Amino acid sequence: MTGVRAWRLALGVAGVAAVLFGLRGLLTGGPATDWPVTATWLLAGVLVHDLVVVPVVAGVGWLLARWLPEGVRPVVRGGLVVAATVTVVALPVLNAPGDPRNPSLMPLDYPRNLAVVLGVVGAVTVVLAVHRRWRAGRAAGPRAGAG
Amino acid sequence: MRLRLDRPLPAPPDALRRGPLREDAFSSPVHDPTVTARLGRWLGIAFATCFVTGLISHYIQQPPSWLTVPSRPVWGYRVNQGVHVATGLACVPLLLAKLWSVAPQLWVWPPVRSVLHAIERLSILVLVASAVFELVSGLLNVVQWYPWPFFFPRTHYYVAWVAIGSIVLHVAVKAPAIATALASRPSPERRTFLFGVAAAVATVTVVTVGQTLRPLSSLALLAPRRPEVGPQGLPVNRTAAAARIDPVGPDYRLTVAGPRPYELSLAELRALPQHDAELPIACVEGWSATGRWRGVRLRDLLEQAGAPAGSRVRVSSLERDGLYRESVVDAAHSADGLTLLALELNGAALTPDHGSPVRLIAPNRPGVLQTKWVVRVEVL
Known part of the structure; x- marks a missing residue:
């Protein structure tokens, strides 16, 4: 067995051991880890990702490929990555019940703040996309004239 | 006789290959190993950081008899926990982008090639489930939202072991593919995507980290706390x-x-x-x-x-x-x-x-x- 193979095998064994330690803790934790509920949440996360997130991203990607000129597609894709993930991170502060007795918990106007952040992300994306088109146009321009 | 786990299994009939299972049902330039390996490297570092800081926090709260927690540096726990939560938030764009870069694997045909392939897919299921669970439960904990009956700290702790273990296993399994993919440079379009993910990490960090980093407090537009409000x-x-x-x-x-x-x-x-x-x-x-x-x-x-x-x-x-x-x-x-x-x-x-x-x-x-x-x- 070569050194690299031994190293990979050791890593794999360590990984499996950690997984088993975690699973044992979940299964023997009683109500503190409530394994049927935890298992449901674990599976629900995968299902939401595979059945909601992936189709939505694929749909947006399809529209992107259909409607946008090829040159600006990468920039718009990047802008959408930023906007989408910031929105996901904001979901808890937008939806959590909070505690009326504790005004220091989630003290801000989050819908407004998210709109501000998305506005900035959108503006930066448009500027970068226009800049790309302009640069591409300038690069193509003289060549067309010379022909 | 040696057990052959990689012996090909009979493929399901092609008539079942419909919808997203069609060949090239949806292609994207970012579905590429050069992208996956780079995102995986960042995500691996981020999850390892979360795991270590989480473990430190766990042991400080429940010190085992062999451990004496020092009282200095004064800012020790502050930095540890600030890093833990900031890194966890940074994992959201990284994990979503990483999973998207390998999305075609979800509807790969045939779904199961061999027993070994089935085991690998099962280990990926465990990895994705535990990673998503850690991020979702952590995101809800920081807004004190507990829509579940289990005790958050303990469950988050044990699922963390499952997540880090399946990541380590994944790296061991994929090591040759990772090395190959990291050796070749992504195309310009893919580099723009990676840049977009980096921008997403930066944005998420800037709009939240002010909850612990006082100088950035006024930028913490989406943080659940403001250090000066209360x-x-x-x-x-x-x-x-x-x-x-x-x-x-x-x-x-x-x-x-x-x-x-x-x-x-x-x-x-x-x-x-x-x-x-x-x-x-x-x-x-x-x-x-x-x-x-x-x-x-x-x-x-x-x-x-x-x-x-x-x-x-x-x-x-x-x-x-x-x-x-x-x-x-x-x-x-x-x-x-x-x-x-x-x-x-x-x-x-x-x-x-x-x-x-x-x-x-x-x-x-x-x-x-x-x-x-x-x-x-x-x-x-």
């Missing part, structure tokens, strides 16, 4: 109302139980030598804020009770129930001159939400162990 200019985790604490009357006494036990009224406590300490409240939920505290040194109280320097003590609250109604102060913290039973915060007497009449405040200690509404100090 009674007396400091956030509160558990309010007096939530803890069902009534204001104390003139019959309040602080009991110090040791070799020479005694009781102190509030007036007697105020008459003792007062000391100042500038210390952060650093919450497990990732926010932190510095306060100027004033009160009696714990070690002075213990000395008066005839307890040897560096005694372990239990500090109890007026709270009748609740997980954090008492906490243990170990040797390093009880001997530290910065550990106070504080009566004042930022120049005024403590308000009920900050633990009036007296609260514990010690350096390098999680906020949940800075016991409020203290009524008893007991030498162990």
